[in-house]
Amino acid sequence: SAVISQKPSRDICQRGTSLTIQCQVDSQVTMMFWYRQQPGQSLTLIATANQGSEATYESGFVIDKFPISRPNLTFSTLTVSNMSPEDSSIYLCSVKGGGGYNEQFFGPGTRLTVL
Amino acid sequence: GENVEQHPSTLSVQEGDSAVIKCTYSDSASNYFPWYKQELGKRPQLIIDIRSNVGEKKDQRIAVTLNKTAKHFSLHITETQPEDSAVYFCAARLSGNTPLVFGKGTRLSVIA
Numbered sequence: 001s002a003v004i005s006q007k008p009s010r011d012i013c014q015r016g017t018s019l020t021i022q023c024q025v026d027s028q029v030t031m032m033f034w035y036r037q038q039p040g041q042s043l044t045l046i047a048t049a050n051q052g053s054e055a056t057y058e059s060g061f062v063i064d065k066f067p068i069s070r071p072n073l074t075f076s077t078l079t080v081s082n083m084s085p086e087d088s089s090i091y092l093c094s095v096k097g098g099g100g101y102n103e104q105f106f107g108p109g110t111r112l113t114v115l
Numbered sequence: 116g117e118n119v120e121q122h123p124s125t126l127s128v129q130e131g132d133s134a135v136i137k138c139t140y141s142d143s144a145s146n147y148f149p150w151y152k153q154e155l156g157k158r159p160q161l162i163i164d165i166r167s168n169v170g171e172k173k174d175q176r177i178a179v180t181l182n183k184t185a186k187h188f189s190l191h192i193t194e195t196q197p198e199d200s201a202v203y204f205c206a207a208r209l210s211g212n213t214p215l216v217f218g219k220g221t222r223l224s225v226i227a
Contacts, residue, residue, distance in 0.1 A: 001161075033214045042204060043159065043217045092158065094214075102147045102166065102208070104215055106158040 002027050002095055004107035012113045013083055020079045021110045023093030028073035031096040034066070037109070038089045046091075049076040083114045117142045119207050121218025128195050129226050136221045138205035139187040147208040148181060148188045149215065154201045162203075163190070195225045 003026040013019050023032065032049040047055040047068055055068035070076040080087050093107035118141040128134045140148075149164035165172045165179045165188065172179050176195075181188040192199055202222050206215040 031212060031214070042219045045214050045216070048214055096211075102149075102164065102211065103161055104149070104208075105161065108158050 001103065001105050002029060002097065004093060004095060004105060006093055006107040006110050008110060009108065010111040010113075012115060014115055015084055017083055018079055018081045019083065019112060020077050021091055021093075023076045023078070023107055025074045025095050027097075029095040029097055030073075031104075032070060032076045033094040033096075033104075034068060034076070034078045035092045035094055035106075036089045037092060043092065046078070049078075080112065083112075085114045088112055088114045117145055117207055117209055117216040119205060119216050119218040121205050121221060123221060124219065125222045125224070127224045127226060130195060130197060132195055134192045134195050134199070134223055134225075136190045136203055136205070136223070137187060138189070138207075138218050139185075140207040140216075141186070142207075142209060143183070143186060145207040145209050148179070149206050149208075150177075150179060150190050151204045151206065151217075152201045153204065153220075159204060192223075195223075197225050197227050199223060200225045 005024045007022045034046040035043045045058045046061045047057040049055050049068050049070040051070045067079045090109045090111050092109045096104045121138045146167035151159035152162045153159045163179050165181050176193050178191045202220045204220045205218040208215050
């Protein structure tokens, strides 16, 4: 399986500021996704990060709030903009390999607290 | 879009007993169904998965069954151990390039 790292692992931020989370994979992957997991909750898809084009956002998530970049097949960033306490959550990068492989794996997550 | 329902939300079993978690999905075109285990403070880990052309898959103490007609699939854990205590998530996917849709999770507690 792919080795996925995320930076930072955790952060405490002030209301109104922005944080960029990085996701790095040790091999080229077809698909990269960003999920949010609020305390005690399930995994909610924010968007699919598309290499070389704009991300595909799920209902309830918009580019102005969660801009995403994917410059190549091993790296993506998610920015949480103009943060409020409601953005406090764990943000997880997830990847899926190419070819006939179905497996989807998760990064270690970034725990964000907004004061 | 796809919708996945998961039951129960919490489950307590005695060590050595079996545990069963059930999920239903809404889109009959879904063809891939993984299960993840998430321990406290850790990332979700893939523990077993099944494709739509298979009815059952087993890996040591865990097994997954799929009923395409009824659009439901289940996770079975036998001879449960305290280290099986975690939150388990089921998921479904429509096609290879679409993301997984997750159920709400089941918190399993194995009582020694």
